[in-house]
Amino acid sequence: MIFRILEDQFAQKARESKDADRRFMRLALALGKRGQGRTWPNPAVGAVIVKDGVIIGRGWTQPGGRPHGEPEALRRAGEAARGATLYVTLEPCSHFGKSPPCADAVIAAGITRVVAAIEDPNPEVAGQGHARLRAAGITVDVGLCAAEAAFDHAGHFRRIRDKRPHVILKLAVSPDGKIGTAGGKPLAITGEAVRNRVHLLRAQSDAILVGIGTVLADDPQLNCRLPGMEARSPIRVVLDQNLRIPAAGQLGRSARETPLWVIGSELAEAAAATRLGAAGAQIIRVAPGNASGLDLSAVLHVLAEKGITRLMVEGGSRVAASFVAADLADEIWLFRGAEEVGPGGVDALDALPLSKITQSQAYKVHASETFGKDTLTIYERA
Template identity: 75%
Template sequence: PRGRAPPPRRRRHRAARGATLYVTLEPCSHFGRSPPCADAVVAAGLARVVSAIEDPNPDVGGKGHARLRAAGITVDVGPCAAEAARDHAGHFRRITDKRPHVILKLAVSADDKIAASGHKPVAITGEAARTRVHLLRAQCDAILVGIGTVQADDPLLTCRLPGMAERSPVRVVLDRALRISGDSRLVHSARETPLWVMTSDMAEAPAAVKLGAAGAQVIRVAAGAPAGLDLPAVLHALAEKGTTRLLVEGGARVANSFVAAGLVDEIWLLRGPDAIGAGGVPALDAMPLDAITQSPAFRVRASETLGKDSLNIYERA
């Protein structure tokens, strides 16, 4: 009941004794930020644990299940493994590939454009689709755009759903030459919502110092192909900082770069009902959109109708 203190731990353990615990991931068996989960399960006197999937983390990797079995607890592994793997995709990707799970979000017109002529922003989707995107932002650790998007749109990149501002992801900007303006909304809000600016080893130090003084964090990585950054190095740096789910919301060039490099794990393709017409900006720059929608590398996992808009979610096949 509301307002009543929780029962003492000893009483909660008695209530759990002999029960079955269902978990989506193997309970850990090592000391990290908190004591081992497996020890807590043993102390609670549980009789059975149903675990969807083994943790690929070498610090765990079967040791948690072994600890439970050694204590006489029945352990069943495997139910709903595919669903659990999807839910923990970010953790798995970070452990196995040293990078986050990358979600590419594209909002395109009926004729596969993302902006009007001259990169002029235009409303493509309606309120229901925008709400869905803000919920996705809240479910990701970080959101990434390129400096072109920052200069063209001056975005805030926060979660603007009521009561969920604190769930806003870290904002990440790819900015090889540190061209981001100190007057941008991203920099102005850097002390409220973290801002990481990824730049090259050659970027000028004074600009980095100014960003740091404004509350942003400058992260240097190797430069990449023409005027860009080494994307694997960017992702590795983000993974080192604990990022497991990265939402890429950049413009056509950034989207193209991630797709071409084979670094996209999931695609959220939102499509509005209206065409933009000649001169509009193609969703993937010079790459046709069917390079992903018709690619054998991806399959449709889910489809939704959001008002007048549609959403197709693709995952690696």
């Protein structure tokens, strides 16, 4: 009987320990999100240091990608980190870059256990960080909240494995599948709460991309206008094959304050490039694709080379359809408003049906949210 009681007590403590591990890892994941959109080309890592059940340090990757999340948490914990547990959303790095290896900092701090959500696919790490920790006598557990971490670090993974950014396509559609009126008259599909959510997504993206058609029709700013977060506006990227973007528009006028990258064809006129460059825009030339525009794969490749990991696509129906048709939309944020546009409206995906997303076996629902009468469904690759 006494052994049964002891076994039950041990099982209870084990469950409590696992529950605690999960809580602390989810906090680390939440902290990592603070850095999204600001740490590229580095991943936005969250870290929590716990001793005797008490949080003694927390950190996340800082703007520009340094310091990394682990050293930031160790700095805040100080000497108390000795004998503690580190929860981290990505394997600590093991190589010398612009800063020393995080694994060495963890060892030097006297951490005795590391709980990592997922291994880093970067060939310079790829299990070597965990191996170095274990060689130093540190207990390393890997895989807690791995799916959540993989979703949060999708940009880092995509850039390492596929040499392109993780593409987040944002769509706002009416119940009848429209994104606007045929005449181009301004139309609010969704309400203010959705607009705020979209601006937060902008702040969590390294760059935001639209086509020249959207620029000429709407003269957008493509920045983050949430109070207190204006400095977190992403790089603005415009697909503009012939470099027609007006330097006097809102994007051109603000190019020196918030970076503007204009991607044009190698065949575009040099005079147009000079005009935009004088306004502060950076001109990027890629090979032309087919008759309808630029080679999207080439566009994404050059953006990845420049360090972009999370790319938000917020263009019109043609740009959206191009990414879906090319199988380059990795994550889709589908907002739905409550009011129909009616006959003559602009279809969300140009000639493609919306079912290409909603009923496709290529995507699965990741999450959903409600904003009054408006809804959001987030799709990810299945």
